[in-house]
Amino acid sequence: GENVEQHPSTLSVQEGDSAVIKCTYSDSASNYFPWYKQELGKGPQLIIDIRSNVGEKKDQRIAVTLNKTAKHFSLHITETQPEDSAVYFCAATTNQGGKLIFGQGTELSVKP
Amino acid sequence: KAGVTQTPRYLIKTRGQQVTLSCSPISGHRSVSWYQQTPGQGLQFLFEYFSETQRNKGNFPGRFSGRQFSNSRSEMNVSTLELGDSALYLCASSLGTGTGELFFGEGSRLTVL
Numbered sequence: 637g638e639n640v641e642q643h644p645s646t647l648s649v650q651e652g653d654s655a656v657i658k659c660t661y662s663d664s665a666s667n668y669f670p671w672y673k674q675e676l677g678k679g680p681q682l683i684i685d686i687r688s689n690v691g692e693k694k695d696q697r698i699a700v701t702l703n704k705t706a707k708h709f710s711l712h713i714t715e716t717q718p719e720d721s722a723v724y725f726c727a728a729t730t731n732q733g734g735k736l737i738f739g740q741g742t743e744l745s746v747k748p
Numbered sequence: 749k750a751g752v753t754q755t756p757r758y759l760i761k762t763r764g765q766q767v768t769l770s771c772s773p774i775s776g777h778r779s780v781s782w783y784q785q786t787p788g789q790g791l792q793f794l795f796e797y798f799s800e801t802q803r804n805k806g807n808f809p810g811r812f813s814g815r816q817f818s819n820s821r822s823e824m825n826v827s828t829l830e831l832g833d834s835a836l837y838l839c840a841s842s843l844g845t846g847t848g849e850l851f852f853g854e855g856s857r858l859t860v861l
């Protein structure tokens with residue numbers, strides 16, 4: 637069935653360093669790949685997304701890359717700040733509206 | 749613009765009881781999706797409603813049900829509660845056309861004793 641694997645489960649970096657989170661999806665028909673940030677006590681918030689017709693997308697310090705052949709996509713955060721500390725989720729879907737398949741999450745800790 | 753509103757935020761129930769959770773989507777959004785979040789299983793899709801019709805359904809037992817009203821507000825119901833139903837239940841709304849951004853509420857945290 638549909639599955640999204642996310643690594644690592646925890647990631648600790650020093651302020652100013654870069655952080656990379658990787659995901660692999662199983663359904664080759666997947667065509668939309670959002671990334672969500674969830675802070676304690678809050679719901680997930682979309683931070684960036686990419687569609688299957690694009691290989692890379694960047695928004696300030698955040699970028700996402702997609703390799704359709706390998707069925708991999710990654711989140712890159714540069715110049716990390718303490719406020720980037722949160723749980724990050726990748727997801728994938730195949731034109732199924734509100735149905736997203738989420739990865740297990742990465743707890744990112746940015747140490748000042 | 750008001751975000752997605754979920755009520756109640758916290759509730760405690762006992763095994764065998766039933767619970768109803770409510771979700772008010774962002775104004776203009778016609779799709780409401782529900783997710784269950786637990787430490788062990790992560791975020792799992794329950795179902796999606798669009799224009800009062802269930803458009804998608806996840807792999808949950810029939811004890812989990814939902815509905816959507818003409819104003820796009822949605823409710824989900826869990827009957828005959830089990831300990832394993834303890835979770836954060838998240839509602840997300842979207843315009844509903846194609847595949848686009850989901851806006852999540854802050855969730856309803858259900859504890860089953």
